[in-house]
Amino acid sequence: EAGVTQFPSHSVIEKGQTVTLRCDPISGHDNLYWYRRVMGKEIKFLLHFVKESKQDESGMPNNRFLAERTGGTYSTLKVQPAELEDSGVYFCASSLAGTSGYEQYFGPGTRLTVT
Amino acid sequence: QKEVEQDPGPLSVPEGAIVSLNCTYSNSAFQYFMWYRQYSRKGPELLMYTYSSGNKEDGRFTAQVDKSSKYISLFIRDSQPSDSATYLCAMKRGAGNNRKLIWGLGTSLAVNP
Known part of the structure; x- marks a missing residue:
């Protein structure tokens, strides 16, 4: 069974540009999460989808970040316009429906560098 | 104050040693306590x-x-050399649909042959 995949693995953009990150969860996983790790800091929760609905977006830093999950399958996270402080590793995770959510399966992450 | 505290190390031990990793937390609402392992350039x-x-x-x-x-x-x-990785503690509340994981910094562990 394929795990969580993320694309691209690494992105380097200039301040003010737009970047879109993609996550493909494990097939059949209704729950999808986005997390971010800034260098030297803890991994931070960004948001949680149940199918195509946003269940919890309390961690989204500001309105420059837009997450979507059309059709309840893959998800995209768009940053527009990107700022220097957006640099970090963006992880996507997924989990089965009906579980408590402690077992989340993570992708390898997208390393975003804003220059 | 951080909700979860974890010493980032690094921690270096010889093969065969017993390793002890730990975290402290401040939120008494946490009910689930997880340990994740992360290898370089991989997800937890x-x-x-x-x-x-x-x-x-x-x-x-x-x-x-x-x-x-x-x-x-x-x-x-x-402990084995293959245990060399970063170990992260994570916690979550138990109630309802709250599935947000709160993380420690992670402790970098090296097990030397």
Whole structure:
């Protein structure tokens, strides 16, 4: 069974540009999460989808970040316009429906560098 | 104050040693306590979880939770070079649909042959 995949693995953009990150969860996983790790800091929760609905977006830093999950399958996270402080590793995770959510399966992450 | 505190190390031990990793936390609402392992350039992978207090053992790994002290531990027995990785503690509340994981910084572990 394929795990969580993320694309691209690494992105380097200039301040003010737009970047879109993609996550493909494990097939059949209704729950999808986005997390971010800034260098030297803890991994931070960004948001949680149940199918195509946003269940919890309390961690989204500001309105420059837009997450979507059309059709309840893959998800995209768009940053527009990107700022220097957006640099970090963006992880996507997924989990089965009906579980408590402690077992989340993570992708390898997208390393975003804003220059 | 951070909700979860974890010493980032690095920690270096000889092969075969017993490793002790730990985290402290401040939020008494946490009910699930997880240990994730992360290899370089990979995503975190769930190693063990404990619900509420108590001990849990899985092979060479033992997880302990002491809710009265707000302290959790992971012990690795007979450590192997393949155990070299970053170990992250993560916690979540137990109620409803709250699935947000709160993370420690992670402890970098090197097991030397």
